[in-house]
Amino acid sequence: MPRIGNFARISSGMKDDVYLTRAELMALLKIKPSTVQRLMKSRAFPFFKINRRVLFKRTDVDKWLMKRRVK
Numbered sequence: 165m166p167r168i169g170n171f172a173r174i175s176s177g178m179k180d181d182v183y184l185t186r187a188e189l190m191a192l193l194k195i196k197p198s199t200v201q202r203l204m205k206s207r208a209f210p211f212f213k214i215n216r217r218v219l220f221k222r223t224d225v226d227k228w229l230m231k232r233r234v235k
Contacts, residue, residue, distance in 0.1 A: 182222040183212070189220050193229075 184192065186200050193199075204211060204218070209228040212219045 183219040184222055184225065186218055186220075189225065192225070 186197070189195075190197060190200055203209070209220065209224045212221075
């Protein structure tokens with residue numbers, strides 16, 4: 165899988181999607197592993213499970229963050 169910086173990039177037709185691992189999500193949001201587990205358990209945003217690997221679509225994470233933005 166090609167990598168751009170620390171992010172995995174998967175080609176899907178016309179555009180490329182960026183997927184984050186748990187470690188990349190923790191680094192991006194500056195959160196602990198237990199927080200990632202809690203977010204996954206509560207289905208805060210969608211994720212993909214491929215065998216033991218969990219991936220989060222970057223656009224889904226960005227949308228989730230924007231919903232929590234305080235104006």
